[in-house]
Amino acid sequence: MAAIKKRGSTYKISVSCGYDINGKQIRHHMTWIPTPGMTARQIGKELNRQAILFEEQCRNGQVLDGNIKFIDFAEKWFAEYAEENLRPSTVQGYQKLMPRINEELGSRRIGKIKPADLTAFYKKLKSDGAKKNLIMYLRDNWSELLKERNLTQSEISRQSGVSTVQISKAAHGSGLMKKNAEKIAEVLELPVDEVFVIPESGKLSGNTVQHYHRAISSILATAVEWQVIFSNPCDRVETPKAEHKEARVLDEEQVMELIEAANNLPIKRRTFILLALNTGCRRGELCGFEWRDINWKHSTISVARTSVAIKSKGVITDDTKTAKSRRTIKLSEDMLALLKEYREDQDKQRLALGDQWIDSGRIFTTEFGGRLHPDTASKWYHAFVKKNNLADSCLHSMRHTHASLLAYAGINASALASHLGHSTMQTTMNTYIHAIRSVEDESADIMQTLLHKTDDQKSAS
Known part of the structure; x- marks a missing residue:
């Protein structure tokens, strides 16, 4: 009682x-x-x-109190709130952050966590050496190193204990964790920095620290709603500042080189890369496209879903990033023709496989018709760029390049934000500010020419 x-x-x-x-x-x-x-x-x-x-x-277990440890409340939060209310990709992203968060805050009573504790944690994350699992990349002379020592990747794998799959992926541009890179360098009897490119700093970026802040704040905000604590200490902490990074963009000459090289790709990869460039869609949106999203009569394609890879579930269908990400994009005649050609190719493959074909409805699929893993698309692009010695870029660069070309062509920021599916125009302005400013400078020159006569023109009149 x-x-x-x-x-x-x-x-x-x-x-x-x-x-x-x-x-x-x-x-x-x-x-x-x-x-x-x-x-x-x-x-x-x-x-x-x-x-x-x-x-x-x-x-009924509906009441907790501030004496519960953060690690215990977070576990309850993931099970009873996050899984039901957040996007699977968001949940997975937060779960990846939890080991470091729990290392710092897990044993604390949730009601005892103060703004000063969070500030100290963020400072620690931004300090040198905070990035525990540094990712390293093989240098370009990897093949020569193996030939000089008469070694194969299989032999390197046997001696180092690093799987052949990981080594093969690294040879094609993927990163390796620091501990595995050190094992491989030891087998080659070389310093790590002679085999791998080592990141300049072990500091976590401001963007990453912001992710930690959002995860902790989301958990503690729910604690307030559930009346476990009176207020969220994250509200009284200065939000970690994110460094602004210039979007990696190809210029017109580099775009033409890319298109020329893409024309020699197998049709599925060619269609994927050129659709990315033609629409500016995100990777998950491209992988989420279904044939029913294309309106052949009106030459449009609709963004209605995304494909997301979740470790425990595989590739799943998820909603778009935001409500404004649901949009319809006009396709060029050449792009529409390529999609028709690719669909005929896919139909032949489907008929050849018969009952083995998985009818996912996706435009871009695995060999047997299943949902394409987004990372597979990124690997396609990376291998394509490396093989053809193209300007350094990643798959997401197609989105930035598409947007910048439109901005340089004079598309206003509001229309560009809608076209890209940005939730706010400010996101567009922040990301493509240089292209937009360039257009504004040109428009000022045009108005100067139209409305103000030069000294020579005044003298002539």
């Missing part, structure tokens, strides 16, 4: 919920404040109702 104690003009309601594993009594408390103007009889009646309700909530 709930115990009630009057404290000035408020009432403290306490409920005992048994004992913890250490034999300590578990008690939950709440404070009830009567509404001004209530009579003594009304207060008594409402107080009794509040006590019964609170006791029921405690018995």
Whole structure:
């Protein structure tokens, strides 16, 4: 039964919920404040109702308190809130951050976490050496190193303990964790920096620190909603600043070189890369396209879903990044013709495989018709750029290049934001500010020519 104690003009309601594993009594408390103007009889009646309700909530596990450890509350948050309310990719991203967060805050009582604790944590994340799992990349002379020592990648794998798959991927441009890079360098009897390109700093970027801040804030915001704590300490911490990085963009000459090289690719990869360049869509949106999204009559394609790779579930279908990401994009005649050609090729493959074909409905599929893993598309692009010695870029560069070309052509920021599916025009302005400023400078020159005569023109008149 709930115990009630009057404290000035408020009432403290306490409920005992048994004992913890250490034999300590578990008690939950709440404070009830009567509404001004209530009579003594009304207060008594409402107080009794509040006590019964609170006791029921405690018995049903609906009430926690600030003494719960952060690690325990976070586990409950993922199971009861995040899985139901957040995008799978967001949940997976937050889960990847939890080991480091729990290392710092996991043992703390959630009600005892202060803004100063968070500030100290963010400072530690931004310090040199905070990036524990540095990713390193093989240097261009990898093949020569093997030939000089008469070694194969299989032999390197056997001696180092690093899988042949990881080594093969690294040879094609993927990164290796520091510990694996060190094992390979040891086999070659060379310093690590002679085999691998080592990142300049072990500091986490401001963008990454922001991800940590958002994860912690989301958890603690729910704790406030569930009345576990009174306020979110993240609200009283200065948000870590993200460094602005210039988008990697190809110029017109580099775009033409890319298109020329893409024309020699197998049709599926050619279609994927050129559709990325022609539409400016995100990787997940490209992998999420289905044939039904194309309106052949009106030459459009609609962004209605994304493909997301979740470690525990494989490639799944998810909603678009934001509501404004759902959009319809006009296709050029050449792009539409290429899609038709590719569809005929896919139909032949489907008929050849018969019952083995997986009817996912996707435009871009695996060999047997299943959903294409987004990372596979990135590897296609990386291998394509490296093989053809093209300007250094990644798959997402197609989106930046597409947007910049439109901006340089004079498309205004509002129309560009809508076309790209940005949630706000500010995102567009921040990302493509140089291209937009260039257009504004040109427009100023045009207005100068149209509205203001030069000195020579004035003299002539």
